[in-house]
Structures are given as structure tokens and as C-alpha cells.
Amino acid sequence: MSDMHLDPSRPDINALFINYVQQHGPQADALYLLGDLFEVWLGDQTSLPDYSDVIKCLATVAKTTPIFAIRGNRDFTLGKRFAKASGTQLLSDPYTIDLYGRKTLISHGDLLCTDDVDYQRYRKIANNPLIKWLALTLIPAGKKRDIAKNMRAASKKAQAEKQSDIMDVNHDAVIDWFREHDVQQIIHGHTHRPKQHHYEIDGVAKQRWVLGDWYSQGSVLRVDSETGAELLELNLAEG
Ligand code: MN
16 A cells, blocks of 8 residues: 555545554555555654554554555655554665565655656755754754645645656656566555556566555555455445
């Protein structure tokens, strides 16, 4: 799953996510959360109390099923305290796993959107460890909320002004990752364009799975050791 964008103001989506994790998590071999689990994360100290129901749910399921998380662009400040409280293991982005015998690269996906030069520049600055640490340590919680609100408004405006293909992954960047990491498939989110893409690279068939967002439904890539991968859509009514 990725791009749940959980937010206290959207209790229906929070409930859909919690119900799904509680119902299916215990039977799974592992859960992977590929970024933007939260709509906004203002550092562990500030945001942990805002999402106590989600954290509690993850911690309960994590007792029996390993849960792995990759940071997204909305929650890139997820830290050690979050990991400890939720029982999840934070992974670097991208990260290679063995998915039932298939070498797989998992990622949030924003790194592949190389056509969006402004965004990549911002990402580099925001992810600088020193800048991140200073911002989290020095800015008071109330101010952090204001800044996050302004940044979301600015990002919405920028997105509306950008051509939509700029915000999708760059084809060459995808091919580079397949070669560089020598994987059979890539699974990511971020673009909110759920789909299975097929490639042939140096004569070998490869797949790229894109997860959907959780704005008006849920989106899950369920991978079964025998039947393979399937992209599922969860209706809000089921939550
Ligand atoms: Mn994202």
C-alpha cells in the first residue's frame, strides 16, 4: 500500500485503513507501506499523538506480522520514535526485496519523477539531514502546522499549473533503475496512477506496479506466493 494520506480530518479513510490492516495483516507474511501513509508528518514528537489510533493498530499487527515502511514526500520526517511506537521497520528508498522469489525494488516513487525539476530540487533540500534536524528541533509545533499548511497549498497550486506528464515517472529513470538494481519488478506509489506496466529490457520481461491513492477508495497490491500479484480497490463502504 502507499499514499493512504491518513489525516485526522478524514475518519472514513482512517477506518478503512485500520480495518484492512486488522483484518488482513495477521494472515500476511509482511506488510509494506510505501510512503505517504500520513497526509502530513511534522516530526515524531509533534505528530505521533495526532495518529494514535493508526499507530496502535500497526503496533498490534506488527507483533505477529513484520511491517516495513518507506517514507513518502508527505511523511519524509518519519523517525525512530514512530518506528518504535508503531513496530514498523523503516527502509531506505529505493529498497530491494525478495518477493516470493522475484527480485523486487520498492520505492515511494517520487525519485522517478525526474521531469519535475523544481520538485527534485526541493526534495534534495528538504531531505538534507542537517536541515531536517534543524527544522524539526527549532520550529515550535504550532509554527510547523502553519508551514505545512502553506506548503500543501503551494504544492497544490504548483501541481495544477504543471503539465500532468511532468508529474509522472520518467521512462528513462525507470529503465535506469531496472538496470542499476537488476530487478524483475518495481513497485511504487506517489503518482496516484494505479496500473501494471510491462517492459522488455535487454530481452527480459519486467513489470512495474503503481499503487493507487486512498482519497476516495483504498488501493492495495496483494502479492500471493502462488497466484501472483493483484491490484485491489477497496470501497469506502467496506470500511
Ligand atoms: Mn507522494
